[in-house]
Ligand code: SAM
Ligand code: SF4
């Protein structure tokens with residue numbers, strides 16, 4: 101079969117990135133080959149995100165741009181995948197005739213059939229939540245990702261229904277993949293050269309798989325992966341404070357490869373707002389988890405997600421969030437103004453004044469960015485461990501990450517790629533550390 105080119109553009113979270121790679125593993129069996137040239141593809145896949153803002157409009161805008169790119173050429177097969185596809189389903193086909201296929205996140209096992217049927221020039225839509233069949237299908241297709249740092253989805257969907265969030269509607273109910281299938285896939289990734297694996301799930305620490313009356317939890321996966329000598333680092337994201345169980349906390353003392361950055365979204369520092377968000381935990385519960393983790397492993401640092409200007413957020417509620425950030429000194433965090441999402445409970449509530457929300461976001465981000473700057477500054481002149489991912493495209497430098505996932509750019513050599521090397525940090529800014537590998541410093 102003649103090779104046909106496919107271009108995949110991915111928006112949103114790491115789970116979408118993982119999905120895009122798996123979609124590619126699948127369509128490559130039909131003879132599609134990935135291209136970096138978006139203006140010359142036979143198939144164009146937009147893997148979309150619905151989490152905030154005008155997600156739907158952004159997709160139509162993007163398609164308008166693609167139309168222009170192909171104005172004088174043969175139109176590519178246009179596929180819209182991901183969370184906007186799930187939320188909008190056949191509405192998209194009605195509104196934008198340029199789209200050929202709309203496919204939701206739990207239907208990716210059907211994409212090859214849809215592509216084969218496309219020859220009939222039919223518009224097609226697949227948005228059924230068929231998570232079990234999807235993973236059974238993909239378990240038989242090897243994961244060809246050969247990145248040093250690889251993602252591995254272990255859990256999908258969400259049953260928590262926070263009042264602001266679309267994920268339960270776009271990804272469907274919680275599902276945990278079988279333990280042995282995850283391990284098989286991890287072994288493929290390690291064979292392909294992965295030195296770091298990030299376990300993924302919308303509620304990753306709620307992972308629970310039962311077989312022969314034994315329950316496997318995320319802690320079991322971490323212990324198991326910790327044994328592979330070729331694997332250097334383990335991470336997981338995104339977790340919920342309610343599911344930070346003792347066995348998972350214990351991993352931070354027993355599993356040397358589990359990285360000490362705990363990304364644990366709290367959203368707000370006010371119990372009143374947490375209750376209105378339906379978060380099912382209090383600030384105090386969160387602080388207890390923080391204290392336990394700090395006690396068990398002094399290297400642990402926290403990062404988080406914050407929603408600012410949630411309906412009903414008063415000056416006092418906001419100050420509670422601000423003070424929590426001062427107390428915990430979060431690094432590497434994300435903060436957003438509340439965005440009302442169609443179909444969610446919070447979208448029916450009265451919004452906080454836009455200017456006030458913006459002012460609050462600025463204050464929070466200043467504080468978070470300062471924490472990050474201070475953290476990075478504290479590493480200047482230190483020798484730190486960096487997992488080297490690649491050579492940079494535009495400069496003769498190398499790129500890697502420290503244990504807290506911060507980017508490190510340094511002078512190195514090709515043979516450092518895929519290794520943990522010791523880098524002396526010379527300077528830093530808010531986002532990045534800069535340094536060089538000393539020739540006398542052997543890779544750790
Ligand atoms: N499962 C994770 C948890 O429980 O925290 C969050 C996953 S969600 C994909 C990622 C982040 O998007 C959330 O932590 C939240 O801060 C943000 N987010 C979700 N819905 C939002 C909304 N309507 N407006 C603003 N931010 C939102
Ligand atoms: Fe969304 Fe996370 Fe809440 Fe689930 S737990 S509804 S994914 S914010």
Ligand code: F3S
Nearest residue numbers: 112113149150151183
């Ligand atoms: Fe976005 Fe869907 Fe991920 S809405 S954040 S792509 S789960």
